[in-house]
Amino acid sequence: MDQATTQHAAPASAAAGRNRDIFLRISNHLARVTQIQSALAAVAKEVAQVLPFTHFDICLLDGPDWTVSYEVGIQTRWSRKRARLENSPVRSILCGDLDYMICTNAMEDPRQTFAGATSEPIFNHNLRSRVHVSMNVMGQRVGTLNISHSDQNRFDHDTLALAQPLADLLAPYFHALRAIEKARQDAQARTELQSREEGLRRGASSLTLALEQERQRIGMDLHDQTLADLTRLMRILTDETHPLDRSYLAEAMATSIRDLRQIIEEAMPAQLDLFGLSHALSAHLQKVAQTRAPRACDLRTSLVDNVDFEMDEMLPKDVRTAIYRIGQEAVNNAVNHAGASSIVITLDTDRAGDLVMCVRDDGIGFDTHGRTRRSGLAHMETRARLVRGHLDITSEHGTCVTFRLPLSAQEAPQ
Ligand SMILES: Nc1ncnc2c1ncn2[C@@H]1O[C@H](COP(=O)(O)OP(=O)(O)OP(=O)(O)O)[C@@H](O)[C@H]1O
Numbered sequence: 001m002d003q004a005t006t007q008h009a010a011p012a013s014a015a016a017g018r019n020r021d022i023f024l025r026i027s028n029h030l031a032r033v034t035q036i037q038s039a040l041a042a043v044a045k046e047v048a049q050v051l052p053f054t055h056f057d058i059c060l061l062d063g064p065d066w067t068v069s070y071e072v073g074i075q076t077r078w079s080r081k082r083a084r085l086e087n088s089p090v091r092s093i094l095c096g097d098l099d100y101m102i103c104t105n106a107m108e109d110p111r112q113t114f115a116g117a118t119s120e121p122i123f124n125h126n127l128r129s130r131v132h133v134s135m136n137v138m139g140q141r142v143g144t145l146n147i148s149h150s151d152q153n154r155f156d157h158d159t160l161a162l163a164q165p166l167a168d169l170l171a172p173y174f175h176a177l178r179a180i181e182k183a184r185q186d187a188q189a190r191t192e193l194q195s196r197e198e199g200l201r202r203g204a205s206s207l208t209l210a211l212e213q214e215r216q217r218i219g220m221d222l223h224d225q226t227l228a229d230l231t232r233l234m235r236i237l238t239d240e241t242h243p244l245d246r247s248y249l250a251e252a253m254a255t256s257i258r259d260l261r262q263i264i265e266e267a268m269p270a271q272l273d274l275f276g277l278s279h280a281l282s283a284h285l286q287k288v289a290q291t292r293a294p295r296a297c298d299l300r301t302s303l304v305d306n307v308d309f310e311m312d313e314m315l316p317k318d319v320r321t322a323i324y325r326i327g328q329e330a331v332n333n334a335v336n337h338a339g340a341s342s343i344v345i346t347l348d349t350d351r352a353g354d355l356v357m358c359v360r361d362d363g364i365g366f367d368t369h370g371r372t373r374r375s376g377l378a379h380m381e382t383r384a385r386l387v388r389g390h391l392d393i394t395s396e397h398g399t400c401v402t403f404r405l406p407l408s409a410q411e412a413p414q
Pocket residue numbers: 333334336337338361363364365366372373374375376377378399
């Protein structure tokens with residue numbers, strides 16, 4: 001951008017005429033753009049005609065403690081994210097202590113390089129000469145316009161005489177554009193929140209439906225199996241035409257009790273309460289693996305528990321149940337679909353202090369973004385979200401289902 005002849009060389013009246021033309025052209029540009037970044041690019045292009053610069057930016061106040069910046073040309077951390085006002089090299093203007101600042105060498109200027117200042121871009125890009133002027137709207141300070149050059153001592157009061165009217169011209173316009181941008185961002189954030197909530201609501205309602213179906217299944221199992229068994233036994237007991245075969249009765253009762261236990265176990269994982277989460281997961285892993293692969297060598301399973309706190313004491317019951325159910329479904333899927341020769345569950349705590357459960361198989365994997373998703377995956381996802389956890393499924397050389405639970409988000413155990 002360092003291509004212009006300076007305004008010092010031109011006679012004063014010619015320079016004034018040229019500045020007026022530039023301001024007119026800037027106004028014309030501004031009338032046509034609605035995005036801050038494109039408005040700034042248009043302005044910078046015109047300014048470069050009369051004032052050579054290395055870096056050009058606008059810094060706007062964003063609430064009482066924060067600033068946002070928009071840059072042209074070199075992109076630095078200034079425009080990457082919001083920054084705290086107290087760390088801004090132009091804080092004295094933003095706070096109203098100064099109206100402008102001219103730095104002959106910002107790299108050695110304590111106003112720009114104080115402890116905690118976001119001044120890395122000054123050093124990274126050798127922004128030695130800097131001029132900053134205030135931007136005001138209806139008597140309120142809204143930001144600063146900042147022009148920098150890598151040479152020392154490039155700017156003086158003549159620069160100021162161009163920069164301040166420019167800032168006055170731009171201030172209301174950029175203030176309004178920023179308000180529009182903020183409204184757009186807020187609307188987007190609201191929409192995202194709504195769709196997240198809607199997703200959770202739908203997931204929870206599908207889970208409720210599944211639980212209802214589960215209740216119906218239990219009812220049917222009790223009806224078709226247990227009730228039928230008991231009715232048959234009752235008939236034998238009350239049949240006076242036949243002698244009572246005690247050993248047959250005992251055997252039939254034992255079978256019925258075993259079936260009943262099976263129905264209860266499926267509905268309510270007693271292992272979880274009796275022996276704890278880790279043991280319950282391990283027991284499920286072994287049970288499913290044995291049913292599916294009767295020869296032990298067909299499927300290797302293991303559970304590695306590296307958690308350094310008492311999960312069963314620290315975690316509320318609903319959270320433990322959710323973890324168990326997620327692990328259970330991930331194991332079921334690995335056994336049913338993966339054709340794996342190994343399934344490993346790991347329980348761990350990571351550096352951030354989150355609890356992490358991984359169910360990893362070495363099977364055929366699947367397209368995790370595809371449409372093959374049925375209830376199992378969707379319910380895992382919902383269960384994870386209902387306890388404020390996060391589920392991630394990757395499929396590369398097998399499948400890995402990772403459930404992450406931020407412990408800081410948990411309430412005291414019930
Ligand atoms: N570990 C895995 N390895 C290979 N494929 C998998 C694995 N986990 C899931 N899948 C694939 O993803 C599909 C969806 O899984 P999901 O658990 O949602 O449904 P499902 O197991 O088929 O039925 P259910 O609703 O009874 O769980 C599966 O049908 C399977 O094709």
